[in-house]
Structure formats: structure tokens, C-alpha cells
Amino acid sequence: MNDIKKGGVVIIDFGSQYTKLIARRIRENLVFSEILSPESEIHTIMKNSPAAIILSGGPKSVNDKSSPSINEALLQVDIPILGICYGLQLLVQGYGGKIESEGNGEYGFATVDIKDKSTLFAGFDNFSKVWMSHGDRALNVPIGWNLLAESSNGIIAAISNKKQNRFATQFHPEVSHTVNGNLIIHNFLFKIAQCQPNWTPENFISNKIQTIRKLIGGNQVLVGVSGGVDSSVVAALIKKAVGDRMHAVLIDHGLMRKNEAEECSKFLKSGLSIKINLYDESEAFFSKLKGVTNPEKKRKIIGKQFIDSFDRISNKQDNIKFLAQGTLYPDVIESGVSNSNTAHVIKSHHNVGGLPKEMKFQLIEPLRELFKDEVRLVGYELGLDRLLVDRHPFPGPGLGVRIIGEITPERVKILQNSDKIYIDILHEDNLYNDIWQAFAILVPVKTVGVMGDQRTYENLIALRAVTSEDGMTADWFKMPNKTLQKISSKIINNVKGVNRVVYDITSKPPGTIEWE
Numbered sequence: 001m002n003d004i005k006k007g008g009v010v011i012i013d014f015g016s017q018y019t020k021l022i023a024r025r026i027r028e029n030l031v032f033s034e035i036l037s038p039e040s041e042i043h044t045i046m047k048n049s050p051a052a053i054i055l056s057g058g059p060k061s062v063n064d065k066s067s068p069s070i071n072e073a074l075l076q077v078d079i080p081i082l083g084i085c086y087g088l089q090l091l092v093q094g095y096g097g098k099i100e101s102e103g104n105g106e107y108g109f110a111t112v113d114i115k116d117k118s119t120l121f122a123g124f125d126n127f128s129k130v131w132m133s134h135g136d137r138a139l140n141v142p143i144g145w146n147l148l149a150e151s152s153n154g155i156i157a158a159i160s161n162k163k164q165n166r167f168a169t170q171f172h173p174e175v176s177h178t179v180n181g182n183l184i185i186h187n188f189l190f191k192i193a194q195c196q197p198n199w200t201p202e203n204f205i206s207n208k209i210q211t212i213r214k215l216i217g218g219n220q221v222l223v224g225v226s227g228g229v230d231s232s233v234v235a236a237l238i239k240k241a242v243g244d245r246m247h248a249v250l251i252d253h254g255l256m257r258k259n260e261a262e263e264c265s266k267f268l269k270s271g272l273s274i275k276i277n278l279y280d281e282s283e284a285f286f287s288k289l290k291g292v293t294n295p296e297k298k299r300k301i302i303g304k305q306f307i308d309s310f311d312r313i314s315n316k317q318d319n320i321k322f323l324a325q326g327t328l329y330p331d332v333i334e335s336g337v338s339n340s341n342t343a344h345v346i347k348s349h350h351n352v353g354g355l356p357k358e359m360k361f362q363l364i365e366p367l368r369e370l371f372k373d374e375v376r377l378v379g380y381e382l383g384l385d386r387l388l389v390d391r392h393p394f395p396g397p398g399l400g401v402r403i404i405g406e407i408t409p410e411r412v413k414i415l416q417n418s419d420k421i422y423i424d425i426l427h428e429d430n431l432y433n434d435i436w437q438a439f440a441i442l443v444p445v446k447t448v449g450v451m452g453d454q455r456t457y458e459n460l461i462a463l464r465a466v467t468s469e470d471g472m473t474a475d476w477f478k479m480p481n482k483t484l485q486k487i488s489s490k491i492i493n494n495v496k497g498v499n500r501v502v503y504d505i506t507s508k509p510p511g512t513i514e515w516e
Contacts, residue, residue, distance in 0.1 A: 004203045005048040005369075007196055008032030009189070012040070014058030014068050014086050017509070020330075020472045022054060022084070022174045024371065025185050030197035034369070042073040052080045052193035055087025057172065061136050062089045063101045070094055080165040080193045085134050088159070088168035095161070097142035104153070106132035106170075109177065112149040112157040119160060120148060120167055122187050123180075130157070130171035130178045138170070165192065201374075201381040205237065208366045212241035221322040221364065222314055223248045224306065225276060226256075227264025228394045230326030230367060233375055236272055236382045237366050238324050247320065248274050251309050253302065254282025254409065255398030257423075258416040267388065281309045282409075289400070289407045295516035298407070302397040311360060323361035327368050328375065330471050372471050392437045393471065401516040405444035415442040417495045418461045422487050426465075429483045436474060438465040440491075441504075441515050449499030451492075458499035461491060466513055474508040 009026050013019045013035050026033035036045055045053070053074065060067040070090045074081065083091040089099045110132045114121045121128075128149075138156040141147050148158035151170070158169045167188065173181035189195040223238050225231040225248050238246045248268070252261035265278045288301050307323075314320040367375055372393060379389035395401055399415050419440040426432040441462040449456040463484075468474035488501040504511075 003048070004198050004207050005032045005034075007051045008034065008048060008199070009052045009054055009193070009195070010045050010048075010050045011035045011054045011056055012038055012045075012070075012074075012087075014038060014056050014090075015060070016057035016084075016086065017059075018172055018174050019056045022056060024469070024472070025174050025182060026054075026189065027199060027371065027374065028182075029186060029189050029195075030199045031189055031195045032199045032369075038068040038071065040071070042071060042077070045071075045074070046077070050079065051195045052082065052188065053077070055081065055083040055090055055168075057085030057087065057133070060086070061101045062086065062093050062099050063136070080167065080188070082188050083166075083168035084174070085170060085172060088156075088170050089134075089136055089138060091166060091168050092138045092140075092142055092159070095142035095145065095166075097145075098139040099136050100139050101136050105135035105137070106151060106153060106155060107134075108132065110157075110171065111152045112171070113152070114149045114158075116146065116148045116160070119162065119192060120158060120169070120184050120187050122191060123183055128179055130169075130173075130181070131175045132171050134170060167192065201377045204370075204374075204378060205240075205381060208237055209241045212238060212364065212366065215364065216242055216245070216322055218245075219322060220245050220247060220320040221324055222310060222320050222361070223324040224310065225250050225264070225268055226326075226394065226396065226398075227260060227268065227391075228326070229379055229389050229391055230328060230372075230375055230393075232268060232272065232326075232384060232388055233379045233382065234324050234326045234366055235268070235274055236379070236384060238364070239272065239274055240382075246274075246324075248272075248276050249310065249313055250276050250278045251306065251313075252278065252280045252282055253285040253305070253309075253398060253400075254412060255285065255302075255400045255407070257394070257399070258420040272384070277313075279309065279313060281305070284309065286407070286409060291406060293405050295401065298400055298516070299397055302400055306396070307361070314361075321362055322364050324364040324366065326375075327365040328471075329369055329371055332368060371469075373469055390433065392432075392435065392439075395514060401514050402439055403442045404515060411442055414459060414495060414497045415440060415461075418442070418491045418498060421490050421494065422463060425483065425487050425490065429480070429486075431479075431483060434467070435465050435477050436468040436471070437513055438463075438477070440464075447500045451499060456499045459497050460500045460502065461495075461498050462502050462504055462515070463487065464504045464513070464515070466508065468508075468513070471513065472508075474513050476505045476507055479503065 011022050023033040075094055112128055112130050114124055117124055141159055145159045145161045148160050151157045160167045173184040223235045225235050235248050265276045268276045285305050288305050292298055376389050403411050422440050443460040443462050445460045446457050465477035466474040467477050491501055
């Protein structure tokens with residue numbers, strides 16, 4: 001079986017805010033990338049026979065004894081290495097150079113004078129604008145290395161050791177601010193590392209189908225579907241791999257959007273030609289969530305109850321040993337269970353950090369290595385209906401992470417009605433497809449209002465809409481005032497229990513897309 005992970009790139013994450021962006025840029029060049037921790041053993045780093053290694057930036061100083069250091073065994077590997085920012089400083093230090101921590105740093109745009117255009121800077125002019133974000137700087141070019149570029153401030157901007165295939169930039173080629181940054185990454189991947197562009201939807205599907213067949217054997221597999229693109233793509237992959245030995249189950253946990261359980265069941269049957277078994281488990285979920293307000297606790301309760309419900313349902317079928325779900329790479333990263341120990345837990349996703357430690361199922365997560373936009377491309381390649389593939393992401397915990405505070409049937413109803421009005425108007429105004437994700441949030445705050453000449457003291461609804469490529473970063477959507485006014489007016493006039501609507505204008509970072 002052809003392993004499409006082989007010949008990719010390993011990114012060693014030293015805590016940079018741009019690490020995930022490096023991974024994205026590599027994937028955009030159809031090359032596999034994965035993020036690992038600086039503490040990773042060399043055999044872990046080399047397990048997929050990578051064609052190259054990239055050392056990310058980081059917030060600390062290489063001169064600080066508590067800062068993450070480079071695995072010295074990495075310096076001995078016979079494949080190209082690219083250091084970025086902190087990565088450059090690690091390489092300089094590792095090869096005998098010196099880093100100054102008390103000099104003047106560079107932040108924001110800088111112009112670099114390119115001294116050598118034969119490798120990283122092939123195709124460049126003599127000068128280029130780049131994005132800097134560093135406090136430390138290299139005082140000298142190590143023995144055996146050459147200066148490739150220097151900033152207008154006289155700071156070493158790029159160096160190389162062509163004999164050992166080592167390269168480094170003090171600036172960040174992965175960010176859009178660096179002019180022709182993608183060309184630098186392209187040059188490194190294909191001119192230096194000789195990567196092959198085989199990380200394609202076609203190859204991914206072929207590889208995963210073979211992997212699924214080998215893993216499942218003659219057993220049955222349960223697939224949890226929700227109506228979203230992730231679980232739908234999983235169902236289509238499993239169906240292709242094992243046919244009727246797949247059992248698709250949609251669990252209504254009472255936290256779906258208005259009428260969504262029935263609509264999703266019908267839509268998936270027609271869109272995937274798969275029989276969907278719908279189970280109403282809302283009573284069990286509401287019972288377990290009663291009185292709970294902590295968001296992490298809510299996610300873990302929802303995750304465990306999903307497994308408990310799947311357990312009970314699977315007992316009605318013989319020989320079901322596997323549970324397939326639509327976990328994505330961002331879910332893994334944000335849950336802090338990626339291979340990078342430098343990653344913080346942003347939030348536990350119900351299908352990652354929220355799962356119980358002991359389950360009778362063996363999990364199958366075919367999309368665990370993909371970003372959301374890659375999942376959509378796989379969905380198109382599988383022939384799924386674009387209406388299904390292009391749906392906005394919807395979290396597994398559903399409205400449970402969009403109701404701040406306690407979850408009750410009454411509060412769910414308020415949010416369901418508000419959210420439906422919001423999404424319907426986005427469709428009416430032809431804005432839905434311009435937005436990555438849009439939803440309403442029920443905030444545990446009541447405000448004073450006046451309706452029909454009478455004082456009201458009712459709930460606050462917040463609206464969220466963002467644009468993004470992969471969910472790892474996002475910008476708030478510049479909603480037309482006319483549309484906002486229409487949404488606010490209709491919600492307040494039609495949803496009992498709401499008298500105020502606000503719009504969230506926070507990007508990610510610093511905020512996450514979901515509120516919990």
C-alpha cells in the first residue's frame with residue numbers, strides 16, 4: 001500500500017503562533033505535513049520517512065535555560081532542515097554561532113537584501129519585503145554557513161549550509177505579509193527537499209479505503225453522523241470500504257438546530273444513499289447536563305454520553321467492534337493531545353479530550369490528519385452533494401457549547417428559534433456561502449427592554465460569523481448593517497424570551513470561533 005505520508009515534512013513546534021500556518025502552507029503544496037514536539041524521539045520524527053524537517057518559531061529566547069532546545073540527533077539526519085525565526089537561532093547556536101538577547105529586535109515589515117538567489121530565494125529580485133517578529137538576533141554566521149539575506153537593519157535574515165542541506169530565515173515566510181513567502185516554501189519543498197506533490201484527495205481516499213478495509217476485516221462498524229460535512233465524509237469513506245457492514249447512526253442529543261435531526265436523516269439518506277438510523281437520546285443528555293455550567297465539564301459529559309448511547313445501540317447489532325467519527329486535525333491540536341507537548345489545551349473537543357478512557361469500541365478516525373478545507377475537497381472527490389459539503393461546521397456538542405451556563409430544554413428552544421432566523425436570513429441575503437461559520441449564542445445575561453410600552457427583562461442573544469480557511473485562524477465577518485438590522489428585529493419580534501441582540505467582532509486569535 002502506498003503511504004502518502006511518506007516523503008512529507010515534519011514540523012518541530014517550539015510554540016510559535018504560526019506553527020499551524022506552516023503546516024497549512026505545506027499542505028497547500030500537496031505535501032503531507034505533521035506537527036511534533038521538540039521532545040519527540042528521533043525514531044518518532046523519522047517514522048514516516050520525511051523528506052524534510054522544519055523548526056518553527058517560538059516566543060522564548062534560545063539563551064534562556066528553560067526554553068525548548070533542539071534534539072541534537074536532528075543535526076545528524078541526512079535530510080534538509082529549514083529553521084524559521086527561533087529555528088534559525090537554534091541552528092546558529094547548534095553550529096557554534098552566537099545569539100544576542102539584549103539587542104534590538106525587529107517586529108512587523110522589514111526589507112531584506114538578498115545576497116544569494118540560487119536556493120531559497122530562486123526567482124526573487126534583489127530586495128524583498130518580509131515579516132519579522134523576533135527579539136533575539138544572530139551575531140554571526142556559523143563556520144560552514146553562508147549569508148543568504150540581510151535586513152535593512154543589518155541583522156542576519158537568512159543563512160544556509162548547502163553542504164549539509166541546512167537553511168534558515170529570521171523572518172516568517174509562512175505568513176501572508178511576507179512577499180513571495182510561498183515561493184520560499186515552494187523552493188524548499190521541491191528544489192531543495194525534492195518532495196513529491198502526492199497529498200491529493202484522490203490519493204487520500206484510495207489510501208484510507210485500503211487502511212479501513214485492513215483494520216475492520218470482516219467486522220461491523222458503527223458510524224456516528226450528525227449532518228455535518230465531517231461525519232458525512234467519514235460515512236461515505238466507510239461505505240466505500242466495507243459496504244453494508246457499516247451502520248450509520250444519528251443520535252439526537254436534543255442539542256441540534258431546529259428540526260435538524262429529521263432533516264439531516266432525510267438529507268443523508270438521499271445524499272449518501274445510506275440508511276440512517278435516528279435515535280432520540282435527548283432525555284439522557286439533559287439529565288446528565290442538569291445544573292452543569294462549566295464548559296469543559298459539559299463537553300466531557302456530552303462525549304461520554306455519546307459513547308454510552310452508542311454502546312446501548314450497538315448491543316442490538318452483532319459483531320460491532322468499531323466506532324467511526326469525524327475527528328479533524330484542529331480538534332486534536334486544540335484538545336492538547338497532538339504530538340506537540342508545547343501545545344496548550346484550548347478546549348477539549350467532545351470527540352477527543354471529552355471521550356472516556358475506557359470504551360468497548362475501537363475508534364476509527366479517517367480524517368484525523370485533515371484540516372476542514374481538505375475534508376471538503378475529499379467530499380467533492382467522493383461525489384457528495386455540494387449543499388452537504390458546503391454546510392457550515394457544526395460542533396458535535398451542538399448547541400451545548402452555544403448556550404453559556406446551564407443547558408435546559410427551555411433555553412435550547414430559545415436558541416434554536418433564534419439561530420434558525422439568523423441562518424435563514426443569511427440565505428435570503430445570499431451571504432451564507434461567504435461565511436465560514438455563523439451561529440447564535442445564548443448568553444446567561446438578562447437585560448432591561450421595552451416592548452409594547454411594558455418593561456421587559458429577557459435574554460441576550462449574540463451572533464457570530466467568521467471567515468476562515470481551516471478553522472485554525474479566523475476573522476469576523478463584516479456583516480452588512482441592513483442584514484444585521486433585519487436579523488435583530490426578527491429575532492426580538494418572534495422569539496419569546498429575547499429582547500436584545502449583539503454581534504461578535506472578535507477574530508481568532510485571540511478568541512476561539514465557538515464561545516465555549
